[in-house]
Amino acid sequence: MATVTAVHGGQRIAAANDAARSQGISPGMALADARALYPSLGVRQMAPEDDLETLKRLSRAAMRYTPWVAIDPLGDKAGNGFGSLGGDAGLWLDVSGCAHLFGGEAALLADLTGRFENHGFHARAAMAPMPGAAWALARFGEIGASIVAPGDVREALAPLPVAALRIAGRAAEALQRVGLRRIDDLLQMPRGPLARRFGREVLERLDQALGKTDEPISPRRIIPLIHARRVFAEPIGRNEDIEAATNGLLNHIAGELETTGQGVRRMDLTLYRVDNSTQQVRIGTARPVRDAAHIARLFRDKMEDFDAGFGVEVIALAATETASLAQHQGEFPDNSTSNLSFMDAGESAARLIDRLAGRLGPTSVTRLHARASHLPERASRAIPVFKEKDSSTAPDALDSPDLWRGAPRRGPRPIRLLAQPTAIDVMAPVPDGPPVMFRWRRRQYKVTNADGPERIAPEWWRRSGRLPPGATTLEHGTRDYYRIEDESGKRYWLYREGLYRPDRPPRWYLHGFFA
Numbered sequence: 001m002a003t004v005t006a007v008h009g010g011q012r013i014a015a016a017n018d019a020a021r022s023q024g025i026s027p028g029m030a031l032a033d034a035r036a037l038y039p040s041l042g043v044r045q046m047a048p049e050d051d052l053e054t055l056k057r058l059s060r061a062a063m064r065y066t067p068w069v070a071i072d073p074l075g076d077k078a079g080n081g082f083g084s085l086g087g088d089a090g091l092w093l094d095v096s097g098c099a100h101l102f103g104g105e106a107a108l109l110a111d112l113t114g115r116f117e118n119h120g121f122h123a124r125a126a127m128a129p130m131p132g133a134a135w136a137l138a139r140f141g142e143i144g145a146s147i148v149a150p151g152d153v154r155e156a157l158a159p160l161p162v163a164a165l166r167i168a169g170r171a172a173e174a175l176q177r178v179g180l181r182r183i184d185d186l187l188q189m190p191r192g193p194l195a196r197r198f199g200r201e202v203l204e205r206l207d208q209a210l211g212k213t214d215e216p217i218s219p220r221r222i223i224p225l226i227h228a229r230r231v232f233a234e235p236i237g238r239n240e241d242i243e244a245a246t247n248g249l250l251n252h253i254a255g256e257l258e259t260t261g262q263g264v265r266r267m268d269l270t271l272y273r274v275d276n277s278t279q280q281v282r283i284g285t286a287r288p289v290r291d292a293a294h295i296a297r298l299f300r301d302k303m304e305d306f307d308a309g310f311g312v313e314v315i316a317l318a319a320t321e322t323a324s325l326a327q328h329q330g331e332f333p334d335n336s337t338s339n340l341s342f343m344d345a346g347e348s349a350a351r352l353i354d355r356l357a358g359r360l361g362p363t364s365v366t367r368l369h370a371r372a373s374h375l376p377e378r379a380s381r382a383i384p385v386f387k388e389k390d391s392s393t394a395p396d397a398l399d400s401p402d403l404w405r406g407a408p409r410r411g412p413r414p415i416r417l418l419a420q421p422t423a424i425d426v427m428a429p430v431p432d433g434p435p436v437m438f439r440w441r442r443r444q445y446k447v448t449n450a451d452g453p454e455r456i457a458p459e460w461w462r463r464s465g466r467l468p469p470g471a472t473t474l475e476h477g478t479r480d481y482y483r484i485e486d487e488s489g490k491r492y493w494l495y496r497e498g499l500y501r502p503d504r505p506p507r508w509y510l511h512g513f514f515a
Contacts, residue, residue, distance in 0.1 A: 235311025
């Protein structure tokens with residue numbers, strides 16, 4: 001089996017499996033030549049997007065060993081120029097300080113390659129002090145996992161071909177033409193003439209492989225400053241055991257948060273199963289917290305139906321978003337107050353919001369976001385409670401606070417505002433006076449008390465569409481609001497839209513309820 005890709009109008013082999021390679025088929029070969037060697041060769045078109053998604057899944061699975069995992073940007077580009085996913089796609093893992101968790105470096109490499117092999121991937125791995133040396137040994141070293149000590153890097157790289165240094169194709173060909181085929185040949189050459197003839201890249205790659213130049217790894221995910229993980233000698237599957245391990249990690253992170261004066265706003269729990277699958281659980285909080293018990297309860301609510309499968313081997317916890325957490329001085333209770341009177345009501349509400357958002361979803365719990373507008377239906381907007389800012393509700397130049405300074409204070413607002421005002425029929429003794437009776441939903445209500453009007457002028461700069469013939473913006477959009485009370489004591493918020501004209505009476509609307 002092989003995959004092919006179009007190169008200069010022709011089809012060439014992009015990658016080949018072991019069976020195809022045993023027949024002499026290799027990446028870069030023309031498809032016609034490959035078919036001549038093996039007529040029954042199975043061929044599929046190369047799909048870089050699918051390959052990249054598979055590689056991303058493998059990188060997530062590799063995070064069971066270390067959070068510092070990156071996708072190799074070169075792949076086999078140095079070898080045959082078919083892109084980073086042409087058959088030698090790779091992963092970088094910085095396992096500094098992690099190997100002892102898996103029984104040592106050899107055990108870690110064996111476990112890593114064994115997992116990939118069990119899932120149908122042919123993997124070659126190497127461990128070295130420098131990324132460049134590990135890259136070279138994994139692709140061009142002896143078959144099997146290689147581990148090189150810091151003092152043995154030069155000796156291990158010497159017999160490898162110059163392509164192992166990730167040198168571009170033309171430079172590698174130029175080195176081959178003058179007889180510099182192995183890395184040892186480059187090590188014997190003076191650096192000055194080597195750089196002048198073949199470019200600085202050759203020396204840069206050589207220094208990276210030997211550790212003379214730093215080569216940092218950029219992980220796929222931003223590594224949070226505060227994180228913790230636990231690796232189990234044997235997989236665990238009981239929810240009680242998983243919860244106990246999670247609580248231990250939470251206590252550790254809570255201590256670090258207290259040291260830095262931070263509180264968590266978002267936290268991710270990642271569980272790595274034996275079958276190489278992962279599951280991530282995310283919780284968010286309305287305000288910064290570092291109470292391990294509260295955070296543990298949020299995770300518990302989300303993991304009631306968690307299926308551990310054949311067991312969980314690694315648990316990782318990361319505070320992906322933190323904020324400064326200020327301390328508040330509490331009050332002592334006295335005999336005249338209950339035990340709840342001195343509790344922080346805002347803290348209790350925040351914890352309730354956290355639990356509701358965890359069970360219903362972060363977008364299902366909303367709060368009101370104030371906007372600079374006099375119109376009641378525009379004065380606020382519901383946004384997710386965890387959302388700090390909403391670009392759709394950001395004030396424009398006309399919404400500047402300076403524009404509204406000196407404006408009269410508004411009157412009371414109803415406890416329930418209708419999403420859209422409802423048209424009603426009204427009887428008023430005078431055209432510009434309060435109503436004495438109104439009809440809503442086929443029922444008449446007699447008004448006993450009325451207060452108003454509170455006039456709200458239209459926002460003429462927002463108006464779109466055409467006005468009725470002969471009407472002005474002021475006449476058409478001005479609202480006069482009244483607070484009225486009916487015979488039963490119920491209170492309503494009504495408004496009259498438009499100024500009175502003999503040929504065009506204003507219309508009345510019900511906009512909210514006070515009680």
